[in-house]
Each structure stands twice: as structure tokens, then as C-alpha cells.
Amino acid sequence: MSSDFPKVAVLLAAYNGMAWIEEQLASILAQTGVNVDVYISVDPSSDGTEGWCAEFALHHKNVFLLPAAGPFKGAARNFFRLIRDVDLDGYDFISFSDQDDIWYPDKLARAVERLRTDDIDGYSSNVIAFWPNGRRMLVDKAQPQVQWDHLFEAAGPGCTYVLQPVLAAGFKQLIIDQWDKVQEVALHDWFCYAFARSHGFKWFIDPVPGMDYRQHARNQVGVNAGLKSGFSRFRRLVDGWWFDQAQLLSILTGRSNNPITDSRKRAFFAGIAIHSMRYRRRRRDQLMLMAVGCISWFGSFWHGR
16 A cells, blocks of 8 residues: 555454454455554454454554453443554544444545545444345435534444544543543444534534445344334333433533533423424434423423422
8 A cells, every 4th residue: 555645543343243354354454545554452252253353463464453351341332442542643544443344445535535625523424234135225324413413313333433633532532531431321433423523523424325334133233224123212212221321421521501411300301302403413313302302201290300
């Protein structure tokens, strides 16, 4: 690769990934127009992932396996470890990677071009989800950003994220400073986007897909497609998990001047219902959030909260 190409650090979190990680790494190393270094952190696995990655790194000078540090018990904590422990100085851009996708050859080059020419700090893109049965589907996350969408959703799958160094450094410092509290965050990509938007960084969501996004039974967070996945997400809204995470991110990012942080249950749910158009990008999701806020607000009277 040319020394004139931008240098990109790719942070890859792995766990029991032997079925897919070789194809994922091949697509990363085949990236055009950039120089990549890949840093792998493996959550202790039972399928030989650590040993395979160690052997792979021995034969690829730009692939590095971090020392064992788990168990992390989730991709988010594994990524937080990567962001904290990898020395990002000297890189032009920083990227996240899952272990089971297939990147298109120009994925990083396209992101770098956008970051440079549009003067933006964070990049993500749409993806093409694919299943073992051959089904393929566009996952569209590129709706116009709204005022507080970062409190309630990510900017697309984290494996599409590419960051400018200044954004990555700020996010890294927050993770270091709030290490114990950060362990409560369930989704690293949502957290990263929330940090970026709440601190005034510019973010672009590319409508052009940059990768094939593999769907299988062991996805920690899969595509919202079909009744089962839709019901699962609705249940998380109703049982309070999503609201709790939103409040946690708002507190961690130090930007609490919004209705989501109101600790009074009735005011909190009223804020959700009233401001739902400012919390999600997609119209369908805005309406669902409004409905959940109204239902929960009425329920707070029933339970005397």
C-alpha cells in the first residue's frame, strides 16, 4: 500500500467468531486507498478464536492481537477496552469493526473522502443485511438527524463508524475518566454517537451502503426486521431499559438540559410523548415513541408515581 494513503486504525471486537472472522479480516485487509492496522480484542471464547487470531497476527504485520483482558460479557465492554488500550496517536482515522461482516473494498476510502471533503468528524452508513437463506435487505439509517436523536438511537451499525482523531480522542478520554460508569452502557455505537452530537461534532450518515451486515442467531443486536425483532424493541421501550440507557448516556455526556433527564416519572414520560419527533429520525419510530410515552404517562398515575 502507498505511504501516501491515509492511515486507519481498525478496532475489532471478537467472541466465538471462528465461523466468520477470516472472511471479515480478508475484507478489511483488501480495503483500497487506505493503509490499515487492525487491532483485535477477543472476549474469552470456546471455539479457538484467540488462538486463530494470534496465528493470523503472526503472519500479518498490520494485525495486532491485544493481550487477554476479559471476560467482557458483551461487545460494548470489549470495544471500550479497545478504545482505552489501543494507542491511537499517529492515525488519520479510527474505525470500528465487528467480526462477522463483509466490507466492500471502498468502504473506508469512501468514508475518508466524506470526512475530508465535507469537514465532518464522524461517519456512518447504511448497510445491506444478509441472512444464511440468501435474503438481502437495505438497512436505512440515513434519515435527517433531529435535535436529540442521539439520545435514543445510534447513527447506524457501529461497524460502519469512522472517526476523525479529535473525536476519537475525546471519546477515549471520557471512557478513561468514567471507566466504571461506562461499564453500564449497553451499546458502544449509540454511546459514541451520543458523545459526538452532544459535544458539537459534525456527523454524516451515508445513504450508500458500505458493507454486507451478516445476520445470524448469535447477533448481539440484529436488524429490526419483522414482527419478532419489532416486538423485542417495543418491549425494551415499555420495560424502561431504553429510557434508562438514554438517561445514562445523557448524564455521561454531560449534556442534561433536555426532557429525557427529568427524574420525575410523570414529567419524564410526558417529555417523551411531547418531544418524540426530536428523539428519533424515522417517522415510524417517532410515532412508536410517542405512543409508549403516552401509555407510560397514564400508567404512572395508575401506579401513583
